[in-house]
Amino acid sequence: VKVIQILSxxxxxxxxxxxxxxxxxxxxxxxFDYGQRHRRELASAASLxxxxxxxxxxxxxxxxxxxxxxxxxTDASVDTPHGHYAAENMKQTVVPSRxxxxxxxxxGVAVAHDANAVSIGVHAGDHAIxxxxxxxxxxxxxxxxxxxxxxxxxxxxxxxxxxLYEDKGYICRRGxxxxxxxxxxxxxxxxGRHPCGKCGACQERAEAFAAAxxxxxxx
Ligand SMILES: [Zn+2]
Numbered sequence: 001v002k003v004i005q006i007l008s009x010x011x012x013x014x015x016x017x018x019x020x021x022x023x024x025x026x027x028x029x030x031x032f033d034y035g036q037r038h039r040r041e042l043a044s045a046a047s048l049x050x051x052x053x054x055x056x057x058x059x060x061x062x063x064x065x066x067x068x069x070x071x072x073x074t075d076a077s078v079d080t081p082h083g084h085y086a087a088e089n090m091k092q093t094v095v096p097s098r099x100x101x102x103x104x105x106x107x108g109v110a111v112a113h114d115a116n117a118v119s120i121g122v123h124a125g126d127h128a129i130x131x132x133x134x135x136x137x138x139x140x141x142x143x144x145x146x147x148x149x150x151x152x153x154x155x156x157x158x159x160x161x162x163x164l165y166e167d168k169g170y171i172c173r174r175g176x177x178x179x180x181x182x183x184x185x186x187x188x189x190x191x192g193r194h195p196c197g198k199c200g201a202c203q204e205r206a207e208a209f210a211a212a213x214x215x216x217x218x219x
Contacts, residue, residue, distance in 0.1 A: 002026045002115040003160065004106045007056070009044030011205065012121035012163060014185045015175035019162060020119065021052060022178055028055045030109060032102055034095070035065025035074050038191030047184045059105060071095045072189070080189045082198040091129055093189060093200065099132035100141060103159060107145045110157050119160035125168045125204065135164060168204060169211030176214050183217040195219065 003020055007013045007029040020027040031045040042058060049056035065074050072078040072092045081089040099120065106118040126133035142159040149157070163171055175182070187205040188195040195202050195218055209216040 001117065002113065003028070003117045003119050004110040004113065004115050005029045005119045006102050006106050006121075007031050007045045007048065008121075009041035009046075009048065009185060010121075010187050010201075011175060011180070011182065011185045011208070012123055012168070012171055013045075014048050014180045014182075015171050015178065016119060016121040016163065017048060017052070017054065018175065018178035018180050021054075028057070028109075028113065028115075030057045030059055030106055032105075033058055033060045033062065034068070034098070034101075035062050036095075036191075037072070037074070037076070037080065038186065038189050040191045041186040044184055044186040048181070051181060051184065057109075061101070064101075068096050080196075080199050083200060084203055093129070097132065099130075099137070103138075103141055104145065107149075107157060107159075111149055115157065117158040117160045119162070121163055121171075122161050123163040123166050123168060123171060135161075138164070167211075168208035172208040172212035172214055176212060182214075185218075187218075 003025045005017060005020060005027050007017060008031065017027065017029065029049050031042055033039060033042055046056055068074045070078065072080045074095055078092055081092050083089055103118060103120060110118045122133035131137060138159050138161055146156050187201050189199040189201045190196040
């Protein structure tokens, strides 16, 4: 199975990468530079791929930054909300149509590389605040993208989301089992030198490591 994986450099997509390799998939990763405040995650994505000799490509969509205003991840005038990941204020971190944009681009790469699937590490904990991490959206997009593509016979390109119904504690346990080098991953939305420990992403990471009973090497 040939897969084009979206890799942010965080723990979910890092685990997804190692999951693909365990399944014996032929994987190629792409990351997006959309002007995110925590663009430090791109260096993590590069190191993760380097460590397992998986081809990595970065797609720059810088021009989007100024247009995708209002999200704390792309708009410098919006502060990164602190507090619990699932809380209402975390809606400030939603980047408009991010997964539609990234999955559509990955799908195009999949068509061009004659791949069978694109994959993304969305999980159950994302559902509350990110509508584009939910099953109905992923399913509808998969349908739409296949409808919009010339295909050989009934060949379809699937969107793999193996962690869709799992929580982040599961991802941490599974990733640990698969040997994910957590020290190479980046989660914090602030993108400073060290994780801030206060933003929703840092809190969610801490909860996941606690649930899995694993020590986070970044803390
Ligand atoms: Zn943080």
